[in-house]
Amino acid sequence: MLRSSSLLFMLSLGLLVHVKYGWGEESYPWKARQPSGVPVRVAVEPPEDARFAHLSWNKVVRTPRGTLVLAYVAGTFHGNHGGGCPAVSRSVDNGESFSAPHVLREFGPGQDYSHCGNLALGLTGDGALILLAMVFDGDNANHIFGWRSEDDGQTWFAVSTEALGPNKTGSVFGNVLPIPDRGLAVFGHYRAGAQPHTHGIWMSLSQDAGRTWQAPARIYDGFAVEPAVVFSQGRLIGFFRGSGGELGNRGRQAVSVSDDFGRTWTTKPSVLQPCQPDSARLANPFAVENPAQPGDILVLTTERKVPSNRPASIQLWRGSAQQLDWQRVRILLEIPHIPDDPHHDFSYPWLTPLGNNRWLMFYYHGKSRGYCPLWMTNVDLAEAGDS
Template identity: 40%
Template sequence: MRHAHLGWPKLAITSKGNFILAYSAAEYHGSDGGGCPAVSVSKDGGESFSKPQILAEFGQGNTYTHCGNMAIGVTTDDAIILIAMAYQGDEANSIFGWVSIDGGDNWQDVNVAALAAGRTGSIYGHVFQVAGRGYAVCGHHRPGAFPHDTGLWISFSQDGLHWGPPEHITDEPLVEPAVVCTGDAIVGLVRNTDSSLLNGYASLTANRRRMDWALSASPIRSSPGHRLPSPFITVDPEDDSRLIALMTERSLQGNTPGRISLWTSTETGANWTDRGTVVEFPHEDGDPKTDFGYPWMVKREDGTWLMAFYHGQQKGPNSIWGLDLEV
């Protein structure tokens, strides 16, 4: 069914308390799954969300057959910025962007020409502020892009509406960089693709002034026999010395059993503490609902958090689920 497979959610919250949920609405999970970037809005504190608003159509017969990862953020003047990638396997890829200045009801294009038409690959995570540089977004290169088809990149914008060309971070074959800035430190968690490193994230750090990127093994890791997709990291808006991360674990064989766990750090990501399991995905023989993960969350004014993640069938319907958390 068209648009029945909802996945890869991202969440943002405006100063007025509107929750913006962005996700891919597809037929199924795959490079030709017909995924389209979509948004839903909550104006009641996350209790309910509007029906999907499709921002662009991709699929069979189009240049790009699937919408992949996304990045979302809110500017200081409450404009919501959403940037998404679309691709056709390893043959072609591009970046598309939109802005809403009315809390998510209406959307217009933003200028991402310097990132589009094979110049980057994929995008992921936050649209985040970097003092002195405006706003930033990160992604990974992929086959079909030029001049790099592997590694990580970052792009900057003074207003969130006009994005500069990608700046290369590393050639290491890493994907899905979740990156934030706190004080002078840029801190990220990144997904590994090396088969010997799949059960741990990579740690990405830099000083915002020097952009002296460094990679290391993150202490956020699982046991052998698992792989970690889709990292999440954020800065506590009430305490910028506190970082919060979510780790998704999938079994190497069949995805389930798996779980999402929560981690915290007060040392700009140098050390992390495992705070325990948030969601479990048990294995049940014959159950087709083995596709899950990509958690994202934002903090409410009352101090609680709203988390979104997806769970359902890889080749069929898939839903976005929500949880209220106290962290």
Template identity: 25%
Template sequence: MVICIFAILAVVFVIAAAAPPVERVTVMENGGYFPVAIRLSSGEILAVMRAGAPHIGKGGRLVLSISGDAGRTWSKPWTAVDGPEDDRNPALGQTADGTVLLAYAVLSGYDPSGLNLSPKREERVFDGVYIMRSKDKGKSWTRPERSEGIYSFYAGKGAVSPYGKIITLADGTVVMPVYFEFSDGRGNESYVFRSKDGGKTWGDPSLLGKHYNETAVVDLGGAKLLAAMRSEKGGHLAVTRSEDDGYAWSEPVQITVDLEHPADLVRLQSGWILMTYGERNPPRGARAVLSRDGGKTWDMSGKIILADDCPNTDCGYPSSVETAKGRIVSLFYRVDDLNAALTSAKCVAALWEASE
């Protein structure tokens, strides 16, 4: 899902994998890239995914699907965003009053076919981060509005994208991870932006790390936040911590090897921290690891295999939720045939339990 514009219902079956046992459910076929899943205040699971095009394509749109039975079955996907350009890279969250927020990037500058980006770099444009709000679990939405607070931060000079889950802190502040690729040679930088009005306006950015992009953030309580960032070079994951609601961040610490990215973070009912991430080293798929001390250390020797049968590196981007009964639902995508990237793409949910 990282774009370098300057360099170019469901069937359940059981996997034989590392304990605990994992079930897999098909959420969507013919698309389903880069899922982001959240547990709504109602207990339902809402997921947003990319459809209409593979990684690149003017036909890119964003669709939603919802599950009311802890991830075992999913609704038929419906379209949330389908503008004239490439709508991509979604982030999803719910505020304290139940409003669902959907943020996404818009990429223009395709050739006449709409399948390839223009060979002229100056014609490839990320037109900012757009925000929509829903009061009915994503069935209807406010008109998309570009965040001028985010756009003015980079003035359209480079690439910008939200990522993953949008979280709400105890005081009602909404926090969204956003990363940039600046056209002045600085490379990738990872930030959080804040909203004090339920996601209507955004600003007050804080830098998490330079030379990082896709970043997951989780609230640990007591003004403590934990983030996992994808490195610009090599694609490993590094974690960083904040003890002041995300204004200052610790020096990043690498925790995975290259090609293990990007991450999603969940604070479980047990207090443990769950990290799920894509595995693009063989055997490819998705993995999960746990921290029992708030993200200071990770049980890398006890990795849970959510999938290890993806035939190529076009897979991963897991996003997880914990149900009321403590079951974990982890969504990820896979492409089974690179020559038919859209029609062979699917979003899959892995259903499992975090054991002692």
């Protein structure tokens, strides 16, 4: 805890420097825009220290007490040897402000692993937070670390992930979610350096509220990454980003369903793909059940032009948990194409509900190396065509 406290103090100073110099909305001509005109705003500014200037791969949950907890990676860039570290920020005022980045553990070149690559975040039945983070050193080695918080993300202690690594899985992603009679579940994809599998999707269970995790089970042996899994009306529904094979390399998503709480799965290619598959690709999957309409699944896709990432957009889809009838609804967010502008690293949207069809959406947007803040915007699903 001493090292984390010292890092939090250092990063807080960096945030104060940003406030002092007044980095306001006028400083972001490259920011994304909602077609509806609803403004976007920075949720978490990176600290001035270049070591943690690039924030990315964000996830968010709201605790039973109403605290918003953002988990993300803070480094110099996200990618091989980018020095990314798992970090969290908290909001106790419904997203009006967030705390400075609190780094849970440092990784980087010259350390045991050179980068933290992705995260999974969720809640236990008693309201505790569980955060799992994958780390790797190129294609040579990988591991998954985990933490648990029982005070709304103020303090964190390590959990046992020995069954998940080193070199047993690869990456973790998305939601930590409860499954009836089976405990908590988390999902990820195998990657190079893992044994015995280097591709496919895995699932792991915890029967002690996230304190220890069991050996992974391979639930899909195709080429896919970043599984976003939700539980709705007695079934698990997973959205897998294609990375080759029958799904191609443009991010077309497979949808996987389990009606026996994760013991067996049926996986098929879906209609979730780019509008222009010849010139664009999809980034990460995201899905959530609409609490106002049980069985109504909201899906976000990020379409990015190849190879420049611009123009890009976040699009809303929705469908039934039973029918799996995904329909594109509308564009939620667009980033402008500004020639020679370096702020083209963008995506990984995550929604959390506010109630009455209102949501907060979080995403990252900035430079591919260096300065990259986390952003947020309000989304109203009561708008025409959304309900």
